[in-house]
Each structure stands twice: as structure tokens, then as C-alpha cells.
Amino acid sequence: MGSNTWLISGSPGCGKTNWILNNLISHKGSCCFLRLSGYGDIDQQQVASTDIDYAFLKDQIPQLIDLSRSSADSISHQDDSLILIELPQFRIPKELGLAGIDPRIIKQLATFNLEPDKYLHFGRDMELPINDTLNFNQIESCRFKLHRNVWDPPSLNTFWFELVNGAYGDVYRAKALMNIPDGRSMFFNWIVSQKGSQFLPLNTVSPPSGRPTRISELVVQGKNLDSVRIESTIQLCLLNDSVLELHQASLRDPQMQPSYST
Amino acid sequence: MKHAVISCLHANLSAVEAVLGDIDRQGIETITCLGDLVGYGPQPNEVVELIRDREIETCQGCWDEDIIDGLDACDCSYPSQLAERRGHIAHQWTTEKLTYGNKQFLASLPTSIRRGRSFFVHGSPNSQHEYLLPDMDAFAALERVEMSGADTLFCGHTHFPYVRELGNGSIRVNIKNASDREREVKEMTLPIRRIVNVGSVGEPRHGGVNATYVIYDDINSDVEIREVAYDIDRTCKAIIDAGLPHVFAWRLSNGFEFAELAEDASHVCER
Numbered sequence: 212m213g214s215n216t217w218l219i220s221g222s223p224g225c226g227k228t229n230w231i232l233n234n235l236i237s238h239k240g241s242c243c244f245l246r247l248s249g250y251g252d253i254d255q256q257q258v259a260s261t262d263i264d265y266a267f268l269k270d271q272i273p274q275l276i277d278l279s280r281s282s283a284d285s286i287s288h289q290d291d292s293l294i295l296i297e298l299p300q301f302r303i304p305k306e307l308g309l310a311g312i313d314p315r316i317i318k319q320l321a322t323f324n325l326e327p328d329k330y331l332h333f334g335r336d337m338e339l340p341i342n343d344t345l346n347f348n349q350i351e352s353c354r355f356k357l358h359r360n361v362w363d364p365p366s367l368n369t370f371w372f373e374l375v376n377g378a379y380g381d382v383y384r385a386k387a388l389m390n391i392p393d394g395r396s397m398f399f400n401w402i403v404s405q406k407g408s409q410f411l412p413l414n415t416v417s418p419p420s421g422r423p424t425r426i427s428e429l430v431v432q433g434k435n436l437d438s439v440r441i442e443s444t445i446q447l448c449l450l451n452d453s454v455l456e457l458h459q460a461s462l463r464d465p466q467m468q469p470s471y472s473t
Numbered sequence: 474m475k476h477a478v479i480s481c482l483h484a485n486l487s488a489v490e491a492v493l494g495d496i497d498r499q500g501i502e503t504i505t506c507l508g509d510l511v512g513y514g515p516q517p518n519e520v521v522e523l524i525r526d527r528e529i530e531t532c533q534g535c536w537d538e539d540i541i542d543g544l545d546a547c548d549c550s551y552p553s554q555l556a557e558r559r560g561h562i563a564h565q566w567t568t569e570k571l572t573y574g575n576k577q578f579l580a581s582l583p584t585s586i587r588r589g590r591s592f593f594v595h596g597s598p599n600s601q602h603e604y605l606l607p608d609m610d611a612f613a614a615l616e617r618v619e620m621s622g623a624d625t626l627f628c629g630h631t632h633f634p635y636v637r638e639l640g641n642g643s644i645r646v647n648i649k650n651a652s653d654r655e656r657e658v659k660e661m662t663l664p665i666r667r668i669v670n671v672g673s674v675g676e677p678r679h680g681g682v683n684a685t686y687v688i689y690d691d692i693n694s695d696v697e698i699r700e701v702a703y704d705i706d707r708t709c710k711a712i713i714d715a716g717l718p719h720v721f722a723w724r725l726s727n728g729f730e731f732a733e734l735a736e737d738a739s740h741v742c743e744r
Contacts, residue, residue, distance in 0.1 A: 363553055363554035363555065365552055365553035365554070365555075365556075366553040366554045366555035366556075368553070369553055369555050369556070370555065373720060373723070373724075376727070377723075378720050378723045378724075437719075440719060440720070444555070444720070447554065447555050447558045447559070448553075448554060448555050450554070454554075
């Protein structure tokens with residue numbers, strides 16, 4: 212069996228990352244991942260490159276190799292490797308199979324010495340689930356970098372409720388990795404076509420001491436998004452140094468200290 | 474005779490006007506207000522002046538107390554940092570807008586009103602800040618009504634209207650005298666008592682968007698919880714025009730309270 216390099220594309224929230232996760236988990240050999248920047252039309256803003264997907268996948272599959280962090284020459288195309296490339300793309304490709312790949316994407320792939328064996332698009336190819344694929348005619352995107360920030364948990368709960376219920380515009384899709392004081396990073400995932408939000412604590416927990424350095428950000432896609440008010444509400448929810456220390460001091464009490472994986 | 478009891482107006486003029494209109498159309502002349510005339514909403518002066526003009530007997534709510542004392546609710550009464558900071562924004566805005574005369578009026582309000590066998594408070598006879606929730610322990614609830622010396626205790630503060638009858642109440646006490654090895658058991662049977670929470674005119678928390686209040690008939694003791702639709706868009710526009718957080722308008726128009734419900738609503742600030 213040779214290495215497999217698959218390009219997986221689809222619109223926001225169609226389930227690309229979850230599908231990739233499930234396929235990488237079930238693969239016995241080495242696993243590689245690459246997220247490409249997509250190309251939207253004037254009315255379809257693509258999210259600027261986000262690290263959420265890789266951070267989430269890496270947490271679930273610690274041996275995962277991120278091709279964006281490896282030089283093209285260092286990528287070892289082992290016989291048993293599975294390389295999954297995620298591509299945000301709103302429109303169904305005009306042609307089937309590899310012929311449908313946008314030339315601009317081929318150019319991006321060339322910088323990584325990658326040439327897909329297979330190209331699958333959500334909503335077109337039956338190998339992929341189609342139940343949660345949405346068609347977007349107009350979409351805006353906002354990205355909020357939250358590096359080193361820690362949330363007040365009840366405030367985060369309220370903010371997320373307001374966000375996905377339309378307080379800051381019509382949100383179609385929201386995804387985030389957010390730090391809470393006990394050292395956990397929470398993966399938040401929501402799409403308008405599905406009921407409820409997915410909340411998943413990452414396996415990797417930081418000691419409750421100071422500000423965590425791992426990836427933390429929020430990506431929101433939708434219509435009439437009020438990014439200024441989203442940002443100002445986020446600021447009301449984040450803990451300052453003294454309040455964070457207050458939370459963490461109680462967690463550092465030996466009797467209350469959780470066990471950490473790293 | 475029928476009486477109307479209103480509470481938690483929260484500077485929502487459109488809601489107050491609608492409720493007073495509903496009361497007037499029924500020919501009810503006695504109105505009692507259980508406080509929280511201001512806070513979060515965009516028309517504090519207009520609401521206070523309407524209550525003053527109508528000479529509605531009013532007791533002081535927790536927000537009224539906080540505004541006139543120049544205090545803000547302590548951190549422990551907010552369910553989150555976000556709610557606390559939004560509360561501070563609302564408090565500061567209201568403090569700046571409210572006239573000296575209207576502050577004086579709020580300062581002059583009593584913390585309770587007694588009328589016959591009925592007792593009127595904002596939160597509980599203990600404190601303007603204490604919540605009497607519908608699922609409160611029956612003994613504690615009975616104790617609160619007994620404390621007031623009334624048959625019916627009218628309250629607000631929770632923004633959730635309900636009528637709770639405390640029937641067949643009894644208190645059993647074990648008494649042990651130092652000089653006596655035997656324990657003495659005393660049991661007292663209490664008559665039926667009632668807590669009537671009148672909900673909120675300006676910031677409903679019953680799952681819908683309508684204002685709520687109560688009509689009480691002192692002849693047959695009937696209590697009617699009434700819902701009144703009002704021009705929410707007018708209030709939301711006023712919130713935005715006033716420069717208050719937009720999310721207050723969004724929450725109000727969706728039937729959510731301005732801030733969040735406290736997780737430990739039974740908590741009483743010891744400030």
C-alpha cells in the first residue's frame with residue numbers, strides 16, 4: 212500500500228475536521244495534516260488561516276504531523292502515511308475528481324511537494340456525509356486571537372449563548388479553543404444546522420500557573436456580524452492577572468490539585 | 474376590592490405605561506409597587522416621575538437602594554464577571570442620569586408596606602436582596618411569611634411570578650432542659666399562609682417577553698397573574714439611543730433578563 216494524499220474540501224461547518232479526525236484515528240500508519248487557505252468570492256469571506264483545527268487534531272492524535280510546520284523537503288512520504296489536506300471551499304467544484312482542483316490550490320500544494328491522489332468535496336462526493344452541508348451565498352468571517360487569555364467560565368457560558376443565538380449578528384458557524392482557569396482548553400464547535408454546541412475539553416491540560424501559551428482563538432462566520440461588539444464583550448469576560456491568580460492559587464492547593472498530562 | 478401590585482419596573486417606560494393602562498381599564502384604583510424602579514433600562518427619570526405623579530405607594534428595591542447609597546451590588550450577587558461588569562455599566566449610567574430629586578424620592582421609600590393582613594416587600598422581609606424562589610424550602614418560606622406577621626406576603630425581585638400556598642404548616646420543636654433528662658416536644662400548627670410574587674413589569678423572566686403583574690381581590694383572596702404586551706421595540710430603541718449596551722435590547726426582545734440569573738439566587742449579600 213502506498214501513501215495516500217487526499218484533498219478534502221467543503222463549506223463552513225460541513226464536518227471536514229471531524230471527518231478528517233475519524234479517518235486519521237482509524238489509520239494505522241503515520242498521519243499528516245495540512246490546512247490550506249481557501250478562496251472565496253466577494254460575498255464569501257474565507258477565514259484567515261486558523262490554527263484551531265490543527266491544535267484540536269494534534270490534541271486528539273499526538274503523533275500527528277503538521278505539514279505547514281515542516282519544510283517541503285523534510286516531509287517523508289512513507290508508504291503507510293495518510294496525508295489529509297483540509298480546504299475551505301464554498302462552491303462545488305466545476306469538474307469531478309482531481310480535475311476540479313482550483314489551479315491556485317495546486318500552486319499552494321506544490322510548495323509542499325504535495326500532489327493529491329484523491330479530491331473529495333462535501334455535498335458532492337458520496338464518500339463524505341452530506342446531511343450537514345449548507346450552501347452559503349453570502350458569508351462574513353471574523354477571527355479573534357485569544358493567545359494567553361483566560362476566560363471567566365460563567366461569562367464564557369453567557370457569551371457563547373449570546374453569540375450563537377444572534378446577539379452579535381446571524382452566526383452560521385462558530386469554532387473556538389478557549390482557556391479556562393483550571394488549566395483546561397475547551398474546544399467549542401457550533402453550526403446553525405445542528406442542534407446544540409459541541410463542548411470538548413482537550414486532553415492536554417496546563418498547570419494552573421500564569422497564562423497558558425497554547426493556541427487560543429475564536430472564529431465566527433455568518434451575516435451582519437458585529438465584530439466590534441463581539442470583541443468588547445470578550446474583553447468583559449477575560450480574567451485579569453490578579454483574578455486569574457486568585458483562581459489558580461486555590462487549584463494549586465495540594466488537596467485540590469488535579470493531575471496533568473503534561 | 475381589587476388591588477394591583479407591580480414590581481421591578483427597571484426604567485422600562487413603555488412596559489410601565491402598558492401595565493398602568495391595563496390596570497386603569499379595569500377600574501382598579503389601589504396600586505402598590507414593590508420597587509426596583511430603575512436599573513438596566515433607559516428611562517429611569519421618566520419611570521420614577523410617572524410613579525410619583527400617580528402617587529403609587531412604593532417600597533424600595535435593591536437597585537433603588539444601590540443607586541441612592543452610591544453603592545454597587547457586591548461581586549457575590551452577580552453570577553459572572555460579564556454580568557458584574559454589565560451591571561456596573563448600568564449602575565454608572567443610571568447614577569449619572571437620575572436627577573437629584575428622583576434620587577431623593579428613591580431614598581425616601583420604605584423597605585416594606587403593611588396593609589391589613591398583607592405585607593409588601595421587594596425581596597423578602599429579611600432584605601431587599603433576598604430572593605424568595607418558588608422552590609424555596611417550605612419551612613424557610615413559612616418562616617419568612619410568619620416574620621412579616623401577615624397572611625399574604627407580596628414580593629418581587631425574582632422577576633418570576635408565582636403564587637405559593639403554605640398550607641397545613643406545622644413546626645415541631647425538641648426542647649431539652651438542662652435540669653431534665655426528658656425531651657419536651659412541642660408542635661404548633663400554623664394557618665395557611667401565602668407568598669405572591671408579582672413578577673416584573675420591565676424585565677420579565679418567565680420565558681416570554683410580556684410584562685407581568687398581579688391583581689389581588691381582598692374580598693375573596695383571589696390572585697390573578699396578568700401578562701401585558703407592550704412596545705418592546707420602543708424600549709429597545711431607547712436602550713440603543715441611550716448608549717446602554719446593545720445586548721440589553723437583544724436580551725429584552727428575546728425574553729431574557731438584562732443580565733443573567735444568579736446561580737445561587739438564595740444568596741443574600743452581607744455587605
